[in-house]
Amino acid sequence: MSEMTLAGLRVVVEVARRGSFTAAAEVLGYTQSAISRQVGVMETAVGSPLFERWARGVRPTTACEALLKHARQVVVHLEAAELEIAGLRDRIAGRLAVGAYPTAAASLVPRAMARVKEEHPALAVRLGEAGSPALLRRLRAGRIEVAVIAVGDGLPDYDLSGLRAESVPGGRGLGVAVADGHPFATRTEVDVRDLAGQVWVVGAGGEGGPQFGAWPTLSAPHVGHEARTWQTRLGLVAAGLGVSVLPGLAADVVPRGVTWVPVRDPGLAERRQTVVVTDEDRSPAADVFAQALRSGPHGS
Amino acid sequence: MSEMTLAGLRVVVEVARRGSFTAAAEVLGYTQSAISRQVGVMETAVGSPLFERWARGVRPTTACEALLKHARQVVVHLEAAELEIAGLRDRIAGRLAVGAYPTAAASLVPRAMARVKEEHPALAVRLGEAGSPALLRRLRAGRIEVAVIAVGDGLPDYDLSGLRAESVPGGRGLGVAVADGHPFATRTEVDVRDLAGQVWVVGAGGEGGPQFGAWPTLSAPHVGHEARTWQTRLGLVAAGLGVSVLPGLAADVVPRGVTWVPVRDPGLAERRQTVVVTDEDRSPAADVFAQALRSGPHGS
DNA sequence: CGTGAGCCATGCGTCTCACGCATGGCTCAG
């Protein structure tokens, strides 16, 4: 049993306007026989003849006039819907879903959010936190539009094909978090040789990486404590129970009682970078946010 | 490049309502994969994601909410159109196109029109006149809904397959039209032997048949005048210039100065009948009119 | 009356599309 279709409605509207299958076919890009069949299907769908056939064209029936009234409204609504949706795509408002790996989620991203909030008050950014692989999956699934991930030595080589990836420029590299009363706390820099003999607070999570272990180039570090979250780790540091590796990216957001100190280590070859990833064809809101991430205090 | 479809709009509306492709598929009679693909086509058509995919279903995006607003209006209009067209089909109003062969068009059909007009003032019957073959073609083309044709001896065997044909009951057969002052005018019946010696007014048209010739069983009729239209023929009769064959069906509509008289002729074998033809599946208006035709002064 | 133009209806063949089946991948609760 056939039903009305949008294409069929468009055909009926045009046939009524032209008074001829042949003329409507020319306008709509069909052959006369295709129009004849589509009208036939629509007549079956509504259960009434829509046109009287004459020697020189057709004339709408009363049923057709009734259908045309509504069909014209339908076309108006569909065009309005397309315009409204196109407008949504272009306007920097509504909600933007962003995901970042923990360190960036705690530092870089909130700063970008604050900046974007000032310039685009109608845009509400929602921030989620996860590991880079999960972030990329959510991006591909359309659940987030901007992913802030870490790439570089010691990390998987993520598949970024079909995506747009841009590095966040600058970056202070790795350092250590120490208690305010620790002797290192008053230094502007610590040499890696000074790190030997320190007690380390390390992560217990499933992922490997410098944020979770002791200093990477130490041969036999003394691990004093393990904790899963870095809030807990920094709490132990603040209590003077040890020191912890911490990327410079998070330096500004250590809790009260903790100080971040850069480390000079000629032997540290690891290089990591923060990368902003979006769809190639991203919305204006996503574009604005990605640029805000890349032009923070680290940018030129 | 894909476009929105009515089916797609219905899918989007139902998915938004159910929050799940799987649940919407059950309601609409599709599989989950069909729903997934249709949503994908609609997303391509509007150029924006319509749903966020989650582990336990989907959630409408802002673009989807915008589309839903219009989609619901579209559905309302389509349902209203169907109801209005169905109402048109069921209501005995509007226009009804009827066609009849000339004799019936002059007598039987106007009486039925008058009766139907009384009972259904909203119905406007439009009457056309043509030969039976042309009437049947117009009926099949949907240009008329009721055809009143003549069938029987001396006439073609029309193809009425797929149509509904009902005889008009009764009928007074053939007679003659004579001037009021003619000796036959006061008789209730004339024997065929009395017709020998009469001067005949006959038709000049292209169709054969008793309405147009002299009395069928006379061996050598004296034809005094020929005229194309039967109004002209009856005018000649009224002037006393001859007599004319006339079916009983038209007896009531002879002009002033003319009298119709039945003829007794045992040798007259021809039998003709008036038949009302419509589509099998006719509208209520057509049904009412067909019944009015069959239950006139000739009916029980 | 015969002919040609204009238009609609339909048989036929081909290509595209819609859909179901089966399966893989992901998230999340237990």
Place this chain on the structure above:
DNA sequence: CTGAGCCATGCGTGAGACGCATGGCTCACG
């Protein structure tokens, strides 16, 4: 870690849309 629930996609099949060609009809014109 496992199983349930849900979405995405490859593949195959049947249905549908469409163009081509042709027939049938009406009507205007010579």
